[in-house]
Amino acid sequence: MIGKVYVEKEVIKHPRTQSILKRLNKEQDFIVIDRWGEIFNRKNQNFRLQKKYLPLILARKLNNFVLPLPISHKREAEGYYFSPVLNCLFDCKYCFLQGMFNSAAIVIFVNYEDFASKIKIVIENTSRKTLFSASYDNDALALEHITEMASFFVKKFEELPSNTTLELRTKSAQIKKLLNISPPKNSVISFSLSPERVYRKLEKGTANVTKRLNAIKKLQLAGWRVAITLDPIIYYAGWEQDYKQLVDTIVREISMEKLDYVNVGILRFPKPFFKKIKKLYPTEPFLSFPPSLDEYISYPSNITKRMLSSIQTMLRPISRLTTVYLNC
Amino acid sequence: MVLIVAATYPEVKPLIKKLNLSRESKHFPLFSGDSIKVIVSGIGGINSAAAVGYISALTGNNNAILNLGISGHSSLEVGTLYLANKISHKFLPLKFYPFIPFKTKLPETCIVTTEQPEKIYPSPNTGYDMESYYFFSAAYRLFSLELIYVAKVVSDNTQNTIDNLNTATVTKLMEKKLDSILELLEDIKKIETEKNKLRIQLSATSKKIIEQLSLTFTERKILEKRLLNIENLGGTKLLAKILKISQKEEILAKLKELEKNLFETTKL
Ligand code: SF4
Ligand code: SF4
Numbered sequence: 219m220i221g222k223v224y225v226e227k228e229v230i231k232h233p234r235t236q237s238i239l240k241r242l243n244k245e246q247d248f249i250v251i252d253r254w255g256e257i258f259n260r261k262n263q264n265f266r267l268q269k270k271y272l273p274l275i276l277a278r279k280l281n282n283f284v285l286p287l288p289i290s291h292k293r294e295a296e297g298y299y300f301s302p303v304l305n306c307l308f309d310c311k312y313c314f315l316q317g318m319f320n321s322a323a324i325v326i327f328v329n330y331e332d333f334a335s336k337i338k339i340v341i342e343n344t345s346r347k348t349l350f351s352a353s354y355d356n357d358a359l360a361l362e363h364i365t366e367m368a369s370f371f372v373k374k375f376e377e378l379p380s381n382t383t384l385e386l387r388t389k390s391a392q393i394k395k396l397l398n399i400s401p402p403k404n405s406v407i408s409f410s411l412s413p414e415r416v417y418r419k420l421e422k423g424t425a426n427v428t429k430r431l432n433a434i435k436k437l438q439l440a441g442w443r444v445a446i447t448l449d450p451i452i453y454y455a456g457w458e459q460d461y462k463q464l465v466d467t468i469v470r471e472i473s474m475e476k477l478d479y480v481n482v483g484i485l486r487f488p489k490p491f492f493k494k495i496k497k498l499y500p501t502e503p504f505l506s507f508p509p510s511l512d513e514y515i516s517y518p519s520n521i522t523k524r525m526l527s528s529i530q531t532m533l534r535p536i537s538r539l540t541t542v543y544l545n546c
Numbered sequence: 547m548v549l550i551v552a553a554t555y556p557e558v559k560p561l562i563k564k565l566n567l568s569r570e571s572k573h574f575p576l577f578s579g580d581s582i583k584v585i586v587s588g589i590g591g592i593n594s595a596a597a598v599g600y601i602s603a604l605t606g607n608n609n610a611i612l613n614l615g616i617s618g619h620s621s622l623e624v625g626t627l628y629l630a631n632k633i634s635h636k637f638l639p640l641k642f643y644p645f646i647p648f649k650t651k652l653p654e655t656c657i658v659t660t661e662q663p664e665k666i667y668p669s670p671n672t673g674y675d676m677e678s679y680y681f682f683s684a685a686y687r688l689f690s691l692e693l694i695y696v697a698k699v700v701s702d703n704t705q706n707t708i709d710n711l712n713t714a715t716v717t718k719l720m721e722k723k724l725d726s727i728l729e730l731l732e733d734i735k736k737i738e739t740e741k742n743k744l745r746i747q748l749s750a751t752s753k754k755i756i757e758q759l760s761l762t763f764t765e766r767k768i769l770e771k772r773l774l775n776i777e778n779l780g781g782t783k784l785l786a787k788i789l790k791i792s793q794k795e796e797i798l799a800k801l802k803e804l805e806k807n808l809f810e811t812t813k814l
Contacts, residue, residue: 251643262691263691264692267645271645454814457814501746504812507809508802509771521809
């Protein structure tokens with residue numbers, strides 16, 4: 219639930235600020251601030267308490283518009299991300315943003331146009347294929363009814379060369395606004411799917427798995443490029459059966475040949491993120507594994523090995539028909 | 547526990563009486579009950595910040611802390627209780643944004659701290675006091691943002707000047723708002739309880755295991771984490787058996803094994 223709204227003095231009159239305030243019904247009801255960092259970056263805040271009453275900040279991004287994706291994202295294209303929105307309306311227990319940011323406040327940088335022009339410059343300076351993720355720091359569609367972020371960038375990317383791709387990841391089924399756009403060539407909507415049990419226990423606020431599958435079908439029918447993300451795959455007694463069942467459902471319900479790709483990964487966190495998340499969920503069993511000494515925290519190697527081998531087997535019906543990226 | 551910092555005694559007298567708080571004076575006048583402490587800081591920012599530091603050293607910083615008292619206001623009527631949602635200073639650069647994680651009927655406005663009583667009330671819908679900026683600056687270093695609040699009862703505005711105030715009228719103003727203040731304290735206590743649920747104590751058995759062993763600092767940290775994992779995974783009862791073992795190496799090896807086995811069979 220959105221709580222207080224803060225607006226940087228400098229962007230109060232920005233047309234996008236005004237339309238977002240209108241959609242939120244907060245045209246008269248916001249707190250004026252100088253810079254978003256005053257609220258967002260302060261230490262000593264509690265992510266979990268903030269989630270119940272999410273602050274929302276409207277701001278202007280001044281620098282670092284486009285950044286390279288961490289190398290763990292294995293793709294043949296040059297990978298970048300840009301984040302017009304920070305944080306998420308949903309509340310997944312494993313969300314790594316909890317470890318990355320001090321605040322759960324949703325930040326919307328209203329100067330989308332500046333992101334778009336910086337993206338153009340990056341593309342002009344390379345001859346390689348490029349991939350731009352807009353959902354490294356958020357869920358790309360969760361707030362679409364308020365931000366219209368995805369719609370804006372999908373349209374922008376149509377003006378760019380065809381060897382570039384915009385990836386929008388989501389756990390929502392908010393595709394109404396997208397369906398008003400004619401299906402783009404340069405954008406892929408990637409739906410994160412999890413077994414029903416994982417959705418129920420760990421993914422508060424997201425659309426249930428059936429709704430996500432229906433959204434995929436509708437978009438595919440309308441001619442959109444769609445991908446699937448199975449990441450993070452979570453370990454628990456019975457995980458294998460649940461994920462196997464999920465894969466069966468996917469293969470049965472979705473047209474695999476039309477799917478752009480499937481992204482797969484096992485639960486893992488950069489070490490400092492894991493430490494912060496453990497503090498927010500100190501008694502959570504699924505996070506109570508013996509932590510490794512590596513820079514990335516993941517399951518003990520015997521579990522990871524077993525998981526990888528089962529995942530490869532269970533994905534066979536998919537990998538025969540479309541590209542699978544294993545980010546582990 | 548909710549800690550209340552007030553500038554003067556008349557501002558908290560009705561609350562102290564109502565809750566039957568007992569005086570335990572030290573450097574500051576301090577009044578204590580089961581779940582509430584009231585400290586009277588004296589007027590002005592430095593005093594307020596000093597009181598925050600003092601009470602946090604005394605009681606720990608896992609509590610909630612509230613600056614309660616009177617203030618001027620450019621728009622609200624005299625006698626209105628309100629919460630500050632933005633705190634600034636007339637001449638200093640920082641700004642603070644209290645995060646109020648509960649629904650409240652109380653109005654919320656910004657408040658500006660001044661060094662002299664404000665008699666002109668220049669900005670619209672703004673409170674004026676002499677402490678909250680310093681209170682918040684100090685509290686901010688010590689307490690979690692969601693547990694720091696500023697609540698004020700309007701004592702003066704353009705129609706009712708500050709010159710009409712005396713200790714008796716201040717106490718009267720606060721007394722009239724006592725019920726709303728008590729309600730606010732309940733809301734704050736709920737948040738504080740929720741926050742403190744995140745502070746985990748190991749079970750007695752786990753603590754005993756740690757005590758029994760002579761451990762280096764790092765070994766101890768690792769063991770604490772392991773024991774917490776075991777407890778989270780439902781293995782607390784199994785720890786009793788470990789207590790009976792005397793060899794350190796064997797204990798550590800058994801615990802490692804236990805943690806591993808429990809995690810492998812844990813349900814979601
Ligand atoms: S899942 Fe891991 S690799 Fe992927 S974006 Fe998150 S932190 Fe980076
Ligand atoms: S949907 Fe993604 S960004 Fe949102 S809470 Fe879940 S993991 Fe985090």
